[in-house]
Amino acid sequence: MSTPKDAPTSTARNTPRDTPRSTPRSTPRNTPRNAPGSAPLRLDTEKLFAARLHAVRARPHLATALFAMHVVESTRVPTMAVDRHWRCYVSPRFVERTPEEELASVWVHEVSHLLRDHARRGDRLLRAIDREGPAARLRINLAADCEINDDAFGDGLVRIPGAVYPDVLRLPEGRLMEDYARQFSVSTQYQHLVWLECGSGADGREREWDLGPDGAHGLSEQERDLVRFRVAQGITAHPGEVPAGWRRWAEEVFHPPQPWRQLLGAAIRSTMASAGAGEDYSYGRPARRSTGLPKVVLPSLRRRPPRVAVVVDTSGSVSDSELGSALLETAAILRTLGGRRDLVSVISCDAAARVARQAAADSGWTLIGGGGTDLRSGFTTALGRRPTPDVVVALTDGQTPWPSTPPPCRTVVGLFPRARPRRTADDEDDPGYTPDTPPHWARVVTLG
Structure with a gap:
């Protein structure tokens, strides 16, 4: 093939003086030293997985979770990061320059974000404080790092240099992510921490490298919960070998906090939906049997709304905030019944029962009490009203016969939480005193 007259030839005279002949122009400046030419650096999986085995030996109770994460090689992630679906994105350059013992600590740090469900908890917290945006998500990431790093290292794991610890933010140790996030704000003094990038599995903000819910090798929600449950089983089997933060987490996995407002509302709604009875006939809605009798209009049996009696424990062991919660739930019951106060009766009960005065709509009810507790009198008063109630809702701390x-x-029972039973003057001499549990015939929801 002939060469055009104006095309440069390959002679040395056409080579610019300031360009070394041995260095190709196409080689980027940031090409790794051990990469031939412009070939990208490949992930050193042998070193990465050796670090994971190091982490398993140091923290055997996390082995199930460490092996459940799927590794994704990525040049766009600065170090190591995780997404909500238990994928771990790893930078080849980060693996190359980081010692194996530090990589083991990073493995434990990243899997801790997933086990403690920081993404979902961060979403809830930001909704509660009405915040959103990159700065708010960075705040969640830093707070989550503080929750993990305060007791994650030592005993076979080295401390990660440059990571975030509570003392870096001038905060106490041993707190939860939600507590830390409320105690500081992202300001200029923390801008040097912006490089921290733990991914959407830590703060809930999707990244450009995330494969998303439909990507390969992601765990479903049920699989993630199963991994957490198995790790919690291992921790509770050997509680003396793990830090206090992990023991607390394992207890919450087995006994998660209940969304008690939704549970109580659902229990009351389902109970009231089944209550009530057809007690009167009405021509306002013809009976369905009328279609079989031409020219004859039959009345239908009208279902009345249920009557509800709310028995509120007003004994001395119930706090003012708990009584406030009881009044809020009573107001919710009233709204469910369309605001009809004639269908709702409120009974204050300590050792004796008193029917609360039905006040005006804007002032609510007044509760009285402060003595001992015997809800049997409250049930007797509620069932003795005429007309009799279709549903009885008892709001109590449970320390009652x-x-x-x-x-x-x-019957629905809403229990105020108690760490341990409180003794009264009548049972001070009985060291084994425990209050009776709610009866089997009541639907029970723990409040708070």
Whole structure:
């Protein structure tokens, strides 16, 4: 093939003086030293997986979770990061320059974000404080790092240099991510920490390298919960070998906090939906049987709304905030019944029962009490009202005797939480005193 007259030839005279002949022009400046030419640096999986085995030996209770993460090689992630679906994105350059013992600590740090579900918890917290955006998500990431790093290292794991610890933010140790996030704000003094990038599995913000829910090798929500449950089993089997933060986490996995407002509302709605009865006929809605009788209009049996009696424990062991919660739930019941106060009766009960005065709509109810506790009198008063209630809702701390026989209506019990039973003057001499548990015939929801 002929060469055009104006095309440069390959002679040395056409080579610019300031360009070394041995260095190709196409070689980028940041090409790794051990990469031939412009070939990208490949992930050193042997070193990465050796570091994971180091992490497993140091933290055997995390082995299930460490092996559940799927490694994704990525040049766009600065170090190592995780997404919500338990993929671990790894930078080849980061693996090359980081010692194996530090990589082991990073493995434990990243899997801790996933086990403790920081992404979902961060979403809830930002909704609660009405914040959103990159700065708010960085705040979640830093707070989550503080929760992990305060007791993650030592005993076979080295401390990660440059990571975030509570003392870096001038915060105490041993707190949860939600506590840390409320105690500081992202300001200029923390701008040097912006490089920290733990991924959407840590703060909930999707990254450009995320494969998303439909990408390969992601775990489903059920699989993620199963991994957490197995790790929690291993921790509870050997509680003396793990830090206090992990023991607390394992207890919450086995006994998660209940969304008690939703549970109580659902229990009351389902109970009231089944209550009530057809007690009167009405021509406002013809009966369905009318279609079989031409020219004859039959009345239909009208279902009345249920009547609800709310028994509120007003004994001395119930705090003012708990009584406030009881009034809020009573107001919610009233809204469910369309604001009809004639269908809702509120009974204050300590050792004796008193029917609360039905106040005006804008002032609510007044609760009275402060003595001992015996909800049996409250149930007797509620069932003795005419007309009798279709549903009885008892809001109590549970430190009370219960009726020996089930009421002739549906019953829901809302329990205020108690760490341990409180003794009264009557049972101070009985060291083994424990209050009776709610009866089996009641639907029970723990409040708070």
